[in-house]
Amino acid sequence: MIFSANQMNYYNYPKLMAEIKKFKTIGVVGSGQMGSGIAQLAATYGFDVWLLDTDPEALSRATKSISSSIQRLVSKGQLSQDVRKDALERLQYTSNVENFCSADIIIEAIVESEDVKKKLFLQLDKIAKRSAILASNTSSISITRLASATSRPHQVIGMHFMNPPPIMKLVEIVRGADTSDETFDITKALAERFGKTVICSRDYAGFVVNRILMPMINEAFYALYTGVATKEDIDAGMKLGTNHPMGPLELADFIGLDICLSILRVLHAGLGDNKYAPCPILVQYVDAGRLGRKRGIGVYEYRQTPESPKKGKARVKAAATEVAKEEKKVEAKEEKKVESKEEKKE
Ligand SMILES: NC(=O)c1ccc[n+]([C@@H]2O[C@H](COP(=O)([O-])OP(=O)(O)OC[C@H]3O[C@@H](n4cnc5c(N)ncnc54)[C@H](O)[C@@H]3O)[C@@H](O)[C@H]2O)c1
Numbered sequence: 001m002i003f004s005a006n007q008m009n010y011y012n013y014p015k016l017m018a019e020i021k022k023f024k025t026i027g028v029v030g031s032g033q034m035g036s037g038i039a040q041l042a043a044t045y046g047f048d049v050w051l052l053d054t055d056p057e058a059l060s061r062a063t064k065s066i067s068s069s070i071q072r073l074v075s076k077g078q079l080s081q082d083v084r085k086d087a088l089e090r091l092q093y094t095s096n097v098e099n100f101c102s103a104d105i106i107i108e109a110i111v112e113s114e115d116v117k118k119k120l121f122l123q124l125d126k127i128a129k130r131s132a133i134l135a136s137n138t139s140s141i142s143i144t145r146l147a148s149a150t151s152r153p154h155q156v157i158g159m160h161f162m163n164p165p166p167i168m169k170l171v172e173i174v175r176g177a178d179t180s181d182e183t184f185d186i187t188k189a190l191a192e193r194f195g196k197t198v199i200c201s202r203d204y205a206g207f208v209v210n211r212i213l214m215p216m217i218n219e220a221f222y223a224l225y226t227g228v229a230t231k232e233d234i235d236a237g238m239k240l241g242t243n244h245p246m247g248p249l250e251l252a253d254f255i256g257l258d259i260c261l262s263i264l265r266v267l268h269a270g271l272g273d274n275k276y277a278p279c280p281i282l283v284q285y286v287d288a289g290r291l292g293r294k295r296g297i298g299v300y301e302y303r304q305t306p307e308s309p310k311k312g313k314a315r316v317k318a319a320a321t322e323v324a325k326e327e328k329k330v331e332a333k334e335e336k337k338v339e340s341k342e343e344k345k346e
Pocket of ligand 1: 029030031032033034035052053054055058108109110111112113116120137138139140160161162163254255256259294
């Protein structure tokens with residue numbers, strides 16, 4: 001039976017908003033690209049936020065990236081100084097899961113591994129208050145199976161933000177087999193409170209967005225692997241030919257090649273069709289630690305080494321700096337010449 005998951009159920013709208021107003025604290029697990037963005041978003045919308053990571057370095061990176069991201073939004077006039085100050089005060093960083101005991105909703109954004117996520121859900125279920133919703137930002141993993149690790153499957157849901165969460169307009173909500181209407185309605189209202197548009201997906205591997213996006217990215221890797229074109233031409237072809245803001249290989253670097261590979265493996269195993277088999281060159285890049293922008297190297301190189309050619313605006317800026325340096329040297333030489341001439345005259 002095909003059902004529409006996208007309808008409000010138990011609650012009328014004002015009652016639902018009153019429910020959301022009771023939400024005070026949001027817990028976010030995983031302070032990588034997605035978790036730090038979700039935490040930032042929630043804090044700028046007036047929630048108290050605990051951001052947890054097992055890796056202290058990841059937490060320290062998140063502190064810096066959130067602060068500079070909020071500052072950028074202030075510079076662009078998209079956030080006020082007051083919101084900035086308030087949001088930074090509302091954010092707390094931790095490695096201790098016990099701090100989540102007061103959270104009204106916990107949003108998980110850790111590695112895309114079913115085993116690791118299940119272990120975490122089991123732990124969160126024990127710590128979180130009885131009424132709390134446990135949401136996963138997973139790109140592809142079954143919400144039903146994550147929910148089965150808990151004693152509250154009706155309060156487990158997929159809340160799939162897009163990258164970067166403070167900017168991208170979509171949240172894809174995924175209902176597991178036992179997700180209650182109440183959990184769905186509250187999660188949808190929360191995403192809308194964050195200014196997002198919601199789409200709903202049933203719980204099949206990759207949901208809607210990645211079911212369609214990842215085969216395209218994988219095909220771009222196959223085009224590269226089989227020598228159809230260079231990486232630059234594949235990306236330029238898709239950008240200019242189909243009006244995508246980023247080429248598929250550039251986008252894969254932005255998402256993280258490890259994440260793309262994990263999603264493709266979930267699609268392959270979950271849907272049982274060889275068309276989802278990850279391209280060997282993608283597997284090899286991940287094996288080599290070329291995970292994309294977050295590691296400074298993926299399909300493209302992002303680290304600025306003396307040998308690495310600079311691109312576009314960066315190249316123009318670097319050339320302008322070189323010219324300015326040369327001009328200063330010439331000016332300094334000229335000044336010295338004048339000075340020595342004047343000294344000789346004296
Ligand atoms: N990258 C994207 O574009 C994107 C978009 C939408 C959804 N997602 C999903 O969001 C999730 C996170 O992706 P990401 O790109 O932010 O990954 P990431 O690699 O940038 O960050 C993951 C973080 O989780 C932490 N972590 C790992 N295991 C943990 C545990 N048990 N407890 C606490 N912290 C733990 C790691 O230290 C790391 O800081 C994945 O499920 C991914 O599929 C990613």
